[in-house]
Amino acid sequence: MVTRRELLAGAAAFSGSAAASFAFGGRKVAAREVIATPIANDTKKLFLDLAERPAALPCFNGHTLPLWTFQEGSLYPIVRVKLGERLDTVFKNDLPRAGEYASIHWHGLRIPNDQDGVPFMTQQPVEPGSQGSYSFVPPDTGSFFFHTHCDTSEHFGRGLVGAIIIEGDEVEPADAEYVLMMKDWRISPDGKFLPFTTDAGAAKAGTPGTVRSVNGESKAVFRVPSSANVRIRFYNVDPTRISEIGFEDAEAAIIAIDGNGLDPLMLPSWRLGPAMRVDYLLRTAPPGGTVQLVDYFAKEPVVLAEFNSEGPPKRTGKFEATPLKVMPFPKVDVANAEQIPFIFSATATGAAVAAFGNNASGIQIGSLCLAKRTFWAINKQAWPGMDHKNLGPPLAVLKSGKSYIFDLQNTTPHSHPIHIHGHTFEILSSSMPHVPPHRADTVLLRPNERIQAGVVGGEPGKWMFHCHIIDHQEAGMMGYIEVV
Ligand code: C2O
Numbered sequence: 463m464v465t466r467r468e469l470l471a472g473a474a475a476f477s478g479s480a481a482a483s484f485a486f487g488g489r490k491v492a493a494r495e496v497i498a499t500p501i502a503n504d505t506k507k508l509f510l511d512l513a514e515r516p517a518a519l520p521c522f523n524g525h526t527l528p529l530w531t532f533q534e535g536s537l538y539p540i541v542r543v544k545l546g547e548r549l550d551t552v553f554k555n556d557l558p559r560a561g562e563y564a565s566i567h568w569h570g571l572r573i574p575n576d577q578d579g580v581p582f583m584t585q586q587p588v589e590p591g592s593q594g595s596y597s598f599v600p601p602d603t604g605s606f607f608f609h610t611h612c613d614t615s616e617h618f619g620r621g622l623v624g625a626i627i628i629e630g631d632e633v634e635p636a637d638a639e640y641v642l643m644m645k646d647w648r649i650s651p652d653g654k655f656l657p658f659t660t661d662a663g664a665a666k667a668g669t670p671g672t673v674r675s676v677n678g679e680s681k682a683v684f685r686v687p688s689s690a691n692v693r694i695r696f697y698n699v700d701p702t703r704i705s706e707i708g709f710e711d712a713e714a715a716i717i718a719i720d721g722n723g724l725d726p727l728m729l730p731s732w733r734l735g736p737a738m739r740v741d742y743l744l745r746t747a748p749p750g751g752t753v754q755l756v757d758y759f760a761k762e763p764v765v766l767a768e769f770n771s772e773g774p775p776k777r778t779g780k781f782e783a784t785p786l787k788v789m790p791f792p793k794v795d796v797a798n799a800e801q802i803p804f805i806f807s808a809t810a811t812g813a814a815v816a817a818f819g820n821n822a823s824g825i826q827i828g829s830l831c832l833a834k835r836t837f838w839a840i841n842k843q844a845w846p847g848m849d850h851k852n853l854g855p856p857l858a859v860l861k862s863g864k865s866y867i868f869d870l871q872n873t874t875p876h877s878h879p880i881h882i883h884g885h886t887f888e889i890l891s892s893s894m895p896h897v898p899p900h901r902a903d904t905v906l907l908r909p910n911e912r913i914q915a916g917v918v919g920g921e922p923g924k925w926m927f928h929c930h931i932i933d934h935q936e937a938g939m940m941g942y943i944e945v946v
């Protein structure tokens with residue numbers, strides 16, 4: 463008998479060329495790009511107040527835990543901006559601990575460097591009791607998110623995450639849309655937060671949660687229109703978990719990866735590391751039916767969400783996903799691109815870093831957010847070796863507008879979702895044929911995998927480049943790229 467896992471591996475295989483069309487499951491999808499253009503030009507105002515807000519989420523099993531969130535009344539705020547609109551954000555740091563700095567990083571948005579929200583590097587961090595602000599016009603459509611960039615394992619661990627969605631990519635509107643934020647929580651049996659990071663976890667695959675959730679529920683249940691085409695924006699906002707999601711017995715097409723529209727992919731599943739997103743168009747079940755969203759990466763498949771159909775059927779004809787509009791990204795000039803190797807490795811030992819003042823999760827605030835130990839390195843350079851007063855050299859210097867191929871090499875037995883700030887990768891090829899060429903701001907490097915990721919140098923500035931398993935990031939697998 464063929465297991466589902468083998469089936470997945472087989473169906474997802476592809477030939478590595480960056481062809482304009484692929485055959486998947488016998489179906490050929492032709493590339494026909496529609497370029498997205500601004501749909502608004504006014505200014506939207508956003509106020510965020512970072513504070514502790516105890517909550518009894520459904521997945522907490524009766525316990526109330528001291529969450530940290532961006533807004534009163536919403537676990538993960540969803541900010542919607544239309545392409546062309548400016549977003550003016552004011553945020554207040556009301557976090558309950560002295561020295562708990564904050565800044566907001568807009569993950570995946572290619573905005574000017576001084577809006578990127580990296581403490582000490584692109585801005586001074588904001589102290590508790592103080593306010594900060596951002597103002598930018600998001601340049602690309604898609605599903606993005608925002609989070610702080612210091613003491614991040616604790617901030618993610620307490621729920622300090624929000625979604626930012628840039629609208630304007632639909633040629634044909636979906637019948638409905640749902641945003642799913644997958645995140646685990648580290649909770650003890652008596653209902654307290656466990657330490658958000660551990661040396662044992664940081665040295666391996668990351669510190670895992672104990673309770674799973676989507677939108678704060680163990681199994682999220684959605685009431686959806688019947689036989690409809692609905693858009694699902696699925697986010698992995700866990701600091702650690704790798705998942706492989708798909709729909710049981712339903713037709714669904716991947717229409718965007720990290721916000722980037724692509725020729726719809728009819729794949730049985732998609733693997734997401736921390737910070738990765740995927741947009742699906744799903745044909746819901748007929749009246750009274752249910753579709754399940756499943757994580758196949760777990761030992762036993764786990765049902766994460768259920769879509770229960772209600773009302774009269776919306777559509778009859780066969781399921782066909784119209785490609786989203788795409789952004790006019792500069793193409794990577796592969797023939798003339800300079801190759802830059804990046805080797806992701808373990809450090810020889812878990813070298814201890816000189817002690818500063820530590821907070822509850824052991825992160826040393828005030829010295830560029832270092833963990834106590836380093837377990838990981840990029841090109842043999844471990845981030846905590848550098849502090850903001852003496853930043854150390856960039857991992858690479860790129861020229862704005864020039865093409866590069868990042869030769870990403872994972873020499874470890876763990877997966878690493880590699881993220882670059884302010885740019886998107888053009889994933890060209892891999893030593894393990896499992897993903898078609900696509901654009902992404904975070905790419906999952908499997909154990910011992912090697913991936914060629916094209917990059918066109920973007921806005922000048924210092925841009926972080928790191929693993930998004932937060933334990934790895936904070937224990938050395940972080941650096942920066944300088945664009946001049
Ligand atoms: Cu989600 Cu440094 O980023």
Ligand code: CU
Nearest residue numbers: 878929931934
């Ligand atoms: Cu990693």
